[in-house]
Amino acid sequence: MVKFCAGSFLFPYTWDVVARGLWVRYPNSQSTHVLSEDTLERYVENGKLFTRRLLVKTNPAPKWADRFISKRFVNIVEESIVDPEAQTVVTYTRNIGFTHVMNVVERVVYRKTDPAKLGEEDGFTIAERSAWLSSGVRGFAFAIEKFSLERFKHNTKKANAGLAESIQRMLGVHPVSKIESASSGEKLRVAAAAKAKELKELARSKAEPVYAACRHREDAV
Numbered sequence: 001m002v003k004f005c006a007g008s009f010l011f012p013y014t015w016d017v018v019a020r021g022l023w024v025r026y027p028n029s030q031s032t033h034v035l036s037e038d039t040l041e042r043y044v045e046n047g048k049l050f051t052r053r054l055l056v057k058t059n060p061a062p063k064w065a066d067r068f069i070s071k072r073f074v075n076i077v078e079e080s081i082v083d084p085e086a087q088t089v090v091t092y093t094r095n096i097g098f099t100h101v102m103n104v105v106e107r108v109v110y111r112k113t114d115p116a117k118l119g120e121e122d123g124f125t126i127a128e129r130s131a132w133l134s135s136g137v138r139g140f141a142f143a144i145e146k147f148s149l150e151r152f153k154h155n156t157k158k159a160n161a162g163l164a165e166s167i168q169r170m171l172g173v174h175p176v177s178k179i180e181s182a183s184s185g186e187k188l189r190v191a192a193a194a195k196a197k198e199l200k201e202l203a204r205s206k207a208e209p210v211y212a213a214c215r216h217r218e219d220a221v
Contacts, residue, residue, distance in 0.1 A: 002134040003145045005153065009160040011125045013167055015087045015112040018125040021167035022080075022089060022110070028169075030162030033058040035073065049082040059098070062147070068101045068137060087112050102148050106131040129156060 011018050026034050034057050041052040055076040061069050074097040081090045089110040095103065106129065113124045131152060135144040 001141070001145070002132050003149050004130070004132055005149060006128075006130045007153075007156065008129065009127045010113070011127065011164060011167070013125055013171075014123055015110070015125045017167060017171070018110055018127075018163075019082060019089050021163060021170055022091075024170055025163045025166040028162040028165045030158040030165060033060075047083075047085060049080075049084075051080045051082075053078045053080075065101075065144075068140075068144075069098060071097075074098055101137055102133065102135050102144055104131065104133050104148065104152065127160065 013021075025031070026037055034055060036056045038054045039051065040054055041050075043050055055078055057074055057076055059069065059072055059074040061072075074095055077094055077096055079092045081088075083089075091106075091108045091110075093104075093106040093108075108130075109128045110125055111128070113126050133145055133148050133152065135141040135148070137144055
């Protein structure tokens with residue numbers, strides 16, 4: 001039986017910032033289980049960027065799983081489509097190791113929020129995540145799927161926190177120690193607003209001499 005789960009997370013950043021952050025999200029303190037990442041293929045077609053990457057992750061498992069799993073790392077394929085016109089990034093992730101024990105397929109859509117929709121805030125980016133988990137181990141499928149589902153939910157929270165941390169690092173914002181789940185993200189919004197104010201004040205200070213020079217020339221005329 002296939003188990004399904006879905007959820008969403010609101011990032012207090014514009015879509016283009018989150019799209020850039022996806023390419024620099026490793027390493028981060030929440031994803032220490034990701035050992036390596038390699039780009040296998042990348043091309044542009046019809047204005048969209050297609051990328052296929054290979055991720056190698058550690059695969060901690062409970063003691064009872066030793067009879068099914070002989071290694072402690074797993075290979076993951078991540079395929080993504082970046083559509084700058086629609087302002088979406090869609091990622092598809094699946095394991096290509098231990099498929100005889102568990103298959104996990106994940107789809108995440110990163111899109112800019114629509115202020116017309118209830119509960120969404122303009123200018124932010126929402127990640128809508130769906131996942132399908134199934135095991136073919138006869139007699140143990142239910143237990144394996146249940147364990148994998150709970151661990152997947154836990155790792156999803158860490159994945160969101162890790163991406164947010166990487167975006168903050170990319171923007172030069174001091175990382176927030178704890179990121180609240182789901183739609184609030186209040187601490188991140190405060191950090192983002194503070195950074196925006198800082199950049200605005202910096203731009204104003206840089207521009208003021210230019211304005212002064214222009215006023216001086218006008219007075220001279």
